[in-house]
Amino acid sequence: MNVNSVSSTFLLIAFFVYLLAFFLFVLSITGKRWSNRDPEVHTKQWGFVAFLTSVFGFACHVTFFFTRWAEGGHIPTSNMYEFMTFLGMMIMCAFLIVYLIYRTPVLGVFALPIGFIIIAYASVFPSEVQPLIPALQSYWLKIHVTTAATGEAFFAVGFAGGLMYLLRAVDYKGTSKADKREQRGVELTLFFILMLIAFIASIFTWNGSGYKAVFSKDVVTTVEGVQQTIQQKETYVLPPIVKPYETEVVEMKPFLGMTEPLFTAPSWMEGASAGRKLNTVIWSVLGGLILYGLARLVVRKPLGAAVGPIVKGMDPEDLDEISYRAIAIGYPIFTLGALIFAMIWAQEAWGRFWGWDPKEVWALITWLFYAVFLHLRLSKGWQGKKSAWLTVIGFIVVMFTLVGVNLVIAGLHSYAGV
Template sequence: MNYFSLSSDALLLAFILLLIAIIPFGYATKMRHAASWKIALVLTWAAFILQIIYFVCRWIAVGHAPVSNMYEFMTFFGIMLIGAILLISSLYKQWSIGFFAIPITLIILGYGSVFSNEASPLIPSLQSHWLAIHVITVAASSAILSVAFITSLIYLLKTAKASKWLEFVLFQLVVVIGFILISTLCHLFFSPRAIEFTNKVGKKEVATYMLPIITSNHADVGLLALSNSIDAKKFNTILWAFLVGGILYFIIRVVARKTLCEILQPFTLKMDLKLLDEISHRAILIGFPLFSLGGLFFAMIWAQMAWGRYWGWDPKEVWALITWLFYAALLHLRLTKEWEGERTAWLAIIGFGLIVFNQVFVNLVIAGLHSYA
């Protein structure tokens, strides 16, 4: 049996089912239609089972826990998020959360699909059982903390306060969608182009562009030549993401004649604010100690085994500590200062931003020992 092919097919089918599930989730959330709830839940559970099949089959195919690169991590992050949503929603009987959670999951899965899904041999430092223990725990905790982001987003949409900042948060999600769209289209129709340039230390380098070239470090290539102190390839990718995301956002605004906040607010009218606040708090209470275990304790044990030290101020380690301190402060303010409602909702959204920054930007942009991802 070709487990590698089976895993890819299972993940694709799961993505399609989740995409379809948005329709009955939306109708059930707005109209409180019981039959639509059942259809949405059946589709979501089927997608979750297919995601588990993907994970198991890929593990068999590659011979190790499939969490060693950005494609595998983001895909597993999506699996954990769906599992967390199904668990928490069933405990609180708030299935409406799924209408907002599934699009976030699809964005995560879509972002992961931008990276190569090819299996490659593990570098020496990753050849350890701690790969599965550390990364799976971090992904699970990040998924649970993401539930707090989703319920906080719903909370702020319902209260309709600070809409400009909330609109900015939603715009960033559209930018990510724009990046996924342009990357997918260029993968299908655009041939990669290699550009040779001289870096800031005077050595020749080759940058392979997967997107049409707007910026480069070569004076005769692209619309804008940048100095060698700036990574033109990465800046080119950021420009394309904001360009396509901005166009997509503009189209949505023109067609709907509403802001994204105004489009989504009707789906929050029948949700209880106190319950949303409680779910957010409970998610952080569960996710924070789990992140402490996986993101700090297990990470330090593995670092000692792989690199001979528990802590080395690597960018990934620093941002994991910053994320941990932020959520510790959030819980402190909640428990001692009795912060709740809108203030803690914004903090939960900022915390999710730190998670995304740590898992994506630090891995891809900031050079460090975790750059292999």
């Protein structure tokens, strides 16, 4: 068994241990209802067991990280698979740190799913160890990427705390316009989470079934003054609802009687794999709607109203404090990693500190957003619901910076999507 297979095994173990820890945290909160012991004692005991289980999962995750490092000869943060697994590891690390401070088992119910969803998302990408491209062959890879991901990990825990606060504070029995607006906001947040889960599930399902659709088009290029026509191919692993602009079907397995795509991507959608990305977005939205509809059918009420009772016993001020403290820890780390160290590395790699690359712009937007959050929190007294909504919106910005920019917008950081 080679080192790479050993590292992959440890990641798989970590994933399932995190799942077990999540269910143990759920048991610590809900099991007290039928336990004969004192509810507080029950929560503490099972919460401690869940915490130890999380620590074991984190140890397996760290083992994966270092064994993969040994296999590749460089820190495993150079592509989307490696970066997302590292981000998942740092989310778990941030969760363990915050948990040790506040000893709140319900935090594990909301923070752990973020970690193992990120790991599952990483598994969508090719996992082979790849050699570093020239731009990444620098010790700044270790410094910039690790600190930026650590800051984002604390933002994720802050998001979990903010979402918990909203589930605790939003009145699902209220009928005023403000109540309805807050209810829709929570439902939309939960829908986005389900949409990400649907995306991961659809990729795994269709990859496992061996589905493939291939499209091609002729592209004219000029090499040393000579025009050449080459055939450019685009491969889908999801059934093509939409095909790339000006392409022909080379291979397509029938899907629900559909032998060709329903429509073509618009001509204004330019860039690498634009049609495939649009197809993926459509599938993610459809999958999210199906999951949300099934969940609503099962619980027969808004999802926020169904999940809310889990945190009803929590003090809202404690949840507000958890969210704020996590972001307060993550912000200076993110500042160092995503801005200062990134600019130093950009100067070394590309000869300029700033170049308005999409990833640079969105990293700046993320930094400014959390700067505004901290300003409003400390200077204007924005606490409670206002603060919680900002943590939720902020993490959506973080996820777009990580996923949307890498996979949708072309730029110098597009290597991360390989």
